[in-house]
Amino acid sequence: MKQPVIIHTPLYERVRRTLRAGDRVLLTGTVLTGRDVAHKRMYEAVTAGRDLPVDLDNAVLFYAAPTPAPPGRVIGSIGPTTSGRMDRYTPMLLERGLGAMIGKGSRSREVRDAMSRCGAVYFGAPGGVAALLSRTVRSARIVACEDAGPEAMMELTVVEFPLVVINDCVGGDLYETVNRDAP
Amino acid sequence: MGSLREIPVSLVADRVRELFLEANWTLGADVRAVIEGARDAEDSELGRWAFDQIVENIDAARRELLPLCQDTGLAVVFIEIGQDVHLVGGHLVDAVNEGVRRAYGEGYFRKSVCDPLTRTNTGDNTPAVIHVEIVPGDQLHLLVMPKGGGSENMSTVEMLTPSAGEEGIKRYIVETVRRAGPNPCPPIIVGVGIGGSMEAAALLAKKTLARSPGRPNEKDPRLATLERELLDEINALGIGAQGYGGTTTALAVHVDMIPCHIASLPVAVNIQCHVARHRETII
Structure with a gap:
């Protein structure tokens, strides 16, 4: 198996353009978390002409809501939620500079087209291994939607977070390849 | 009295x-054993990597008392x-x-x-x-x-017509898993309830998820056969662990059945991710 690609944030477009569907990646740097409530609110903010609560330029957005941090830890268990629920709001965020997304599961045609247009990538994080992924998180702080409880937007510092490129920015799609190659 | x-x-x-x-x-030892067996039999490199993470996570959760x-x-x-x-x-x-x-x-x-x-x-x-x-x-x-919500969201109930028969039931179940693809965190356990009414089929499907994974239906040999056939067909989809492609998409298929109305053929598919958590006790 090919060695994983080492990448850091900010995840600039020139780096994103080198990644291909099926690549294993280890990501170090800053990622934002946000899922259903955060997306709805970002969408409403843009629709109403207000600023977004976070800076999305070349940012990595992780669809996740961790468990609360037990005493002595920076975070509890953390892992991806199903990305498809965010599809409706995603093209708008990509057009505002979002560079990459982390989640699990397939994306819509609209999202994949917008990724190609904006030079963005979609990473799959392993689902249901949240105690293991918790070890890669070195710091966590809430940056928006604090009232949304577990769905608050956080800024995480991660070290060698293990990912797989599902959709690259030239139309490659790991899930589709898997589907096509099935016996 | x-x-x-x-x-x-x-x-x-x-x-x-x-x-x-x-x-x-703490994941049940029975679930862990089935996961380890599937890891050892996995042909895909990405799939094996995904399985390794799943097994490491079971240890990390128990050791660090994290969910x-x-x-x-x-x-x-x-x-x-x-x-x-x-x-x-x-x-x-x-x-x-x-x-x-x-x-x-x-x-x-x-x-x-x-x-x-x-x-x-x-x-x-x-x-x-x-x-x-x-x-x-x-x-x-x-x-x-x-x-968990991810696997529950991929679950469905369908009121088939009696003419669909066993072939129709199988087609519906396999198609449900194919459509779910990577979303429900495969490898999955597929719980199936056949018969009863709409809600009874759903409840039956959910109850089968409490069974030890891979343990066949012991009441009805027809259903044990159906479980084996469905498992083969689902794993032939090639979705694999985390949807990265591989030989194991489902760890087990559990089917249970109760009689239904002469006009109906309700079938429910309740999908469970690989973190198949359940605990029981008697008071």
């Missing part, structure tokens, strides 16, 4: 708390109450919710329950979804199942 056995509901609350704590921290998955689930509780039991000291439903509230607070579990319309979080992971059944005897059987 026979004598009644008194069970204080506070005891039910205590047990519910313990079972949810254990279920979210196996950040989605610590909607609290589903099955209660079988012997008809010679007299519950005292409060209301059973309140006691179950109290146990859930304590487990999710003390365990630092995620509170994943909200108002369906406003999406406002209830803050303590209640209310639980509680299924009560009256059975003979003077014992109370408790089974808890923290159920």
Whole structure:
């Protein structure tokens, strides 16, 4: 198996353009978390002409809501939620500079087209291994939607977070390849 | 009149708390064994890597007392109450919710329950979804199942027509898994309920998820055969662990069946991710 690609944030477009569907990646740097409530609110903010609560330029957005941090830890268990629920709001965020997304599961045609247009990538994080992924998180702080409880937007510092490129920015799609190659 | 056995509901609350704590921290040895078997048989390199992470996570969760998955689930509780039991000291439903509230607070579990319309979080992971059944005897059987949203969202009920027959049932189940693809965190366990009414089929499907994975239906050899055939067809889809492609998409298929109306053929498919959490006890 090919060695994983080492990448850091900010995840600039020139780096994103080198990644291909099926690549294993280890990501170090800053990622934002946000899922259903955060997306709805970002969408409403843009629709109403207000600023977004976070800076999305070349940012990595992780669809996740961790468990609360037990005493002595920076975070509890953390892992991806199903990305498809965010599809409706995603093209708008990509057009505002979002560079990459982390989640699990397939994306819509609209999202994949917008990724190609904006030079963005979609990473799959392993689902249901949240105690293991918790070890890669070195710091966590809430940056928006604090009232949304577990769905608050956080800024995480991660070290060698293990990912797989599902959709690259030239139309490659790991899930589709898997589907096509099935016996 | 026979004598009644008194069970204080506070005891039910205590047990519910313990079972949810254990279920979210420690995966059953039977589930782990099936996962390890599938890892060893996996042909795909990415798939093996995914399986390795799954096994490492089981160890990490237990060692560090962290939840196996950040989605610590909607609290589903099955209660079988012997008809010679007299519950005292409060209301059973309140006691179950109290146990859930304590487990999710003390365990630092995620509170994943909200108002369906406003999406406002209830803050303590209640209310639980509680299924009560009256059975003979003077014992109370408790089974808890923290159920994640990702796999639950890929679950469906279909009212097939009787002419669909066994072939139609199989086609519907395999198609449901194919459409779910990577979303429900494969490798999955597929719970199937055939017959009854719409809600009875769904409940039957959910109950099969409490079975030890891969243990065949022991009541009906026809269903044991159907389970084997479905498992082969589903694994031929090639979705693989985490949807990265591979030889194992499902760890097991569990089917149960009850009689239905002459006009109907209800089939429910309840999908369970690889973090197949459930714990039970008898009071």
